[in-house]
Amino acid sequence: MASTNNTYTQISDNTTLVPGFYTQPLYYVVFSELVNKHLTKSLVNIVLDYTSPNPTIEDLRDNKFSFSDCVIDLDLSHAYLRQVDMNGSTLRKINLSYADLSYANLCYADLTGANLNNANLTGANLSEISLNNADLTGANLSGANLTNANMIGTTLTNANMIGATLTNANMIEATLTNANMTNAKIHNVCLQNAKLVGANLKNATIKNSNLNGANFTKASVIGVDLTYIDFRDCVTKNMKLTSEFE
Secondary structure: OOEEOOOOEEOOOOOOOOOOOOOOOHHHOOHHHHOOOOOOHHHHHHHHHOOOOOOOOHHHOOOOOOOOOOOOOOEOOOOEOOOOEOOOOEOOOOEOOOOEOOOOEOOOOEOOOOEOOOOEOOOOEOOOOEOOOOEOOOOEOOOOEOOOOEOOOOEOOOOEOOOOEOOOOEOOOOEOOOOEOOOOEEEOOEOOOOEOOOOEOOOOEEEOOEOOOOEOOOOEEOOOOOOOOOOOOOEOOOOEEOOOOO
16 A cells, blocks of 8 residues: 655555656655565665655655564665664665765664675764674775674775774674775774785774784785784784884
8 A cells, every 4th residue: 555645655565656656756755664564675676766866865864774684685775875874773684785875873783794895884883883794895984983893704805994993893704805994993903813915004003902813914004003013823924014104
């Protein structure tokens, strides 16, 4: 069943959407109507297809996206979700590849196993987020706040992490191959057995972090203060190393 009024369109799982039928664009959809239902990729794609030419979903910023665990593989790839509020949402295995989540609030969200490759997370609040086993290949995390983030087994290959804050992050066995971590704040971070092959850590601040078993092969730590860094249990082959700031 579908209905329209001056404010929003309501839809359900069995809604039949007809082109030109609605007087209001579907970015007015009330997502609370869909919570705890078995959403499908086709339904979500229909919602996005029927939005305005540039689907901002700005009218949903005050709503919390909270889907039950049965809702997996949700496809919001390429969605425009700038500044959206997803605080505390459960979005496991969601597909947000190429999505614009710049300056979004994903604090306390659960994105375990999510696909965020090439997503734009510039300036996003990702504190306390769960990104375990998520794919952020090529993602833009410049200036993002990842304080207390759980990123066990997360893939961050070729990610842009310039100026990101990683204080107290858990990044055990994370893959940061060729990641750009210039000026990143890496305090009390667990990088045990992480892969930082070819990573750029120029002028990053690394303090009180667990680097046991981390692989820094061909990584650049130019400009990093190495006073309190212990690389003894790390792989450092061909690592570019200096203790002087440039």
